Amino acid sequence: MEVLEAITTRRSIRRYKTTPVDGKTVEIVLEAARWAPSWKNSQCRRFIVVRDDGIKNQLADALHGLAKDVANPSDGAIRTAPVVIVACAELGKSGYDNEGKLATDKGDSWYMFDVALAMQNLTLAAHSLGLGTVHVGNFDAKKVASILEVPQGFCVVSMTPLGYLDQEPNPRPRKELSEIAFFGKYGSG
Numbered sequence: 001m002e003v004l005e006a007i008t009t010r011r012s013i014r015r016y017k018t019t020p021v022d023g024k025t026v027e028i029v030l031e032a033a034r035w036a037p038s039w040k041n042s043q044c045r046r047f048i049v050v051r052d053d054g055i056k057n058q059l060a061d062a063l064h065g066l067a068k069d070v071a072n073p074s075d076g077a078i079r080t081a082p083v084v085i086v087a088c089a090e091l092g093k094s095g096y097d098n099e100g101k102l103a104t105d106k107g108d109s110w111y112m113f114d115v116a117l118a119m120q121n122l123t124l125a126a127h128s129l130g131l132g133t134v135h136v137g138n139f140d141a142k143k144v145a146s147i148l149e150v151p152q153g154f155c156v157v158s159m160t161p162l163g164y165l166d167q168e169p170n171p172r173p174r175k176e177l178s179e180i181a182f183f184g185k186y187g188s189g
């Protein structure tokens with residue numbers, strides 16, 4: 001699949017078949033994540049592959065953000081997809097200079113960018129292999145870190161189910177290019 005085709009035909013998938021995903025396939029999508037660029041090539045991202053149903057259910061139980069009573073639409077996907085990949089970041093690397101000082105006025109937030117690039121590589125690679133994913137960010141990251149025994153100095157950023165699709169969603173709408181892309185100066189058409 002061409003890159004542009006993969007970008008425009010990928011959808012967030014929230015219903016999965018129980019068909020297993022083999023280890024080689026998981027390795028291919030992780031390899032795509034590994035090749036993503038990162039701040040000073042610091043490669044702060046880490047990935048945890050979860051196949052155990054009990055752990056997947058615990059992760060799904062943690063799928064609430066600050067509003068604990070709002071259900072996450074990916075709850076069922078995390079429980080039923082054969083694989084869940086959880087993306088973590090080592091803190092204190094991305095966004096720092098060689099002396100270990102913050103390099104920009106964005107503070108210690110560049111790890112989010114690095115993990116996002118890696119996870120988008122992963123989701124596009126999965127899509128090109130006929131597998132579904134959905135970026136899931138609305139969860140209690142401390143709870144997930146505790147479930148997966150993520151060590152101090154690392155945090156959990158996002159997760160995705162990975163599996164064969166049991167739905168073919170229509171594309172979600174996007175803003176027009178004229179609303180988001182400017183030429184010369186902000187706001188110029």
Ligand SMILES: Cc1cc2nc3c(=O)[nH]c(=O)nc-3n(C[C@H](O)[C@H](O)[C@H](O)COP(=O)(O)O)c2cc1C
Nearest residue numbers: 010011012013072073074134135136137138139172
């Ligand atoms: C940073 C981020 C966090 C997201 N968190 C969730 C989430 O917690 N639960 C969920 O069901 N979808 C989540 N999504 C998926 C978006 O809802 C989805 O990408 C968007 O509606 C566009 O749909 P599409 O991916 O099919 O184009 C998230 C997406 C991103 C990029």
